[in-house]
Amino acid sequence: MENLRIGVPSKGRLAELATDLLKDAGLSFRRQDRSLFALVKDAPVEITFLRTDDIPVLCAEGAIDMGITGSDLVAEAGVELVERLALGVGNCRLAVCVPESSAIKTAADLDGARIATSFPHVTEKYLAEHGAKAHMVTLSGSVEVMISLGVADAIVDLVETGSTLAANRLRILDEIGRYETILIQNHNPRHAEMADRVVRRLEGVVIARSYSLLEYNIPRTKLAEAEKIAPGFNSPTVSALEDADWCAVRVMVPRKQVIPAMEQLEAIGASAILETQIANCRL
Ligand SMILES: Nc1ncnc2c1ncn2[C@@H]1O[C@H](COP(=O)(O)OP(=O)(O)OP(=O)(O)O)[C@@H](O)[C@H]1O
Numbered sequence: 548m549e550n551l552r553i554g555v556p557s558k559g560r561l562a563e564l565a566t567d568l569l570k571d572a573g574l575s576f577r578r579q580d581r582s583l584f585a586l587v588k589d590a591p592v593e594i595t596f597l598r599t600d601d602i603p604v605l606c607a608e609g610a611i612d613m614g615i616t617g618s619d620l621v622a623e624a625g626v627e628l629v630e631r632l633a634l635g636v637g638n639c640r641l642a643v644c645v646p647e648s649s650a651i652k653t654a655a656d657l658d659g660a661r662i663a664t665s666f667p668h669v670t671e672k673y674l675a676e677h678g679a680k681a682h683m684v685t686l687s688g689s690v691e692v693m694i695s696l697g698v699a700d701a702i703v704d705l706v707e708t709g710s711t712l713a714a715n716r717l718r719i720l721d722e723i724g725r726y727e728t729i730l731i732q733n734h735n736p737r738h739a740e741m742a743d744r745v746v747r748r749l750e751g752v753v754i755a756r757s758y759s760l761l762e763y764n765i766p767r768t769k770l771a772e773a774e775k776i777a778p779g780f781n782s783p784t785v786s787a788l789e790d791a792d793w794c795a796v797r798v799m800v801p802r803k804q805v806i807p808a809m810e811q812l813e814a815i816g817a818s819a820i821l822e823t824q825i826a827n828c829r830l
Pocket residue numbers: 556558559560561562599600616617618619620637638639688705706707708726727728
């Protein structure tokens with residue numbers, strides 16, 4: 548059977564994120580210099596390095612079976628694909644932005660305006676939904692500067708921290724959508740069984756990265772209360788201790804909730820509370 552082909556960003560902010568995820572999932576490869584192709588060790592998989600924004604269309608066309616790219620770029624490409632897995636990285640929003648002092652106050656005010664963007668299709672759809680028609684200036688980058696260059700009255704661009712907007716004295720008029728890095732697949736992969744294995748492997752890493760393992764000892768009388776604080780992915784594992792009044796608990800806790808959970812557990816009488824990072828998991 549032919550190898551499964553996975554498209555991975557060759558450069559830009561998603562390149563390293565995607566490569567690290569695949570390696571952590573046991574899909575290791577070595578990219579030589581600027582080569583556009585690599586074989587995965589010990590699996591019938593080959594990696595093709597492509598531009599992030601070309602990955603959706605190349606996947607839909609069948610040149611690659613799977614790909615790692617932004618869901619914003621999938622929406623913009625408007626192609627038929629299967630979204631297999633959200634990868635928990637690359638979170639951003641697409642927003643309509645105007646100068647802080649602009650007279651444009653609502654989406655309807657965009658009627659007749661000039662809008663600079665790298666997302667013309669998503670923008671046109673948004674404008675149509677708001678009954679507005681605008682002159683589109685389509686660019687591949689540096690969109691925020693187009694207002695001060697006098698090319699546009701508004702922009703539609705990705706916002707992450709908001710620092711680019713602040714630096715250019717722009718404000719968000721409306722949010723069009725929220726996006727993240729995803730694993731996509733075409734409808735007829737060359738190696739469907741391997742494609743499912745890639746999904747399961749990456750899922751193990753994605754879940755492991757977003758959870759920690761908490762272990763603690765607690766008086767049995769407080770166990771029910773402790774389980775409310777940290778209910779776990781499935782349910783906590785409880786083991787007996789030499790002192791029959793106490794038990795030991797192991798539970799998965801979302802990373803962001805670990806510190807407050809530790810504090811609350813301590814407050815109800817837990818002791819020896821340990822956090823361990825999970826490298827990989829199958830649940
Ligand atoms: N702050 C952000 N700005 C832009 N894209 C982001 C941001 N955060 C996450 N992303 C995601 O990264 C994708 C852009 O990936 P790309 O490979 O083009 O990286 P880049 O660093 O913008 O490269 P380039 O310098 O070529 O523009 C976006 O489509 C989006 O899915």
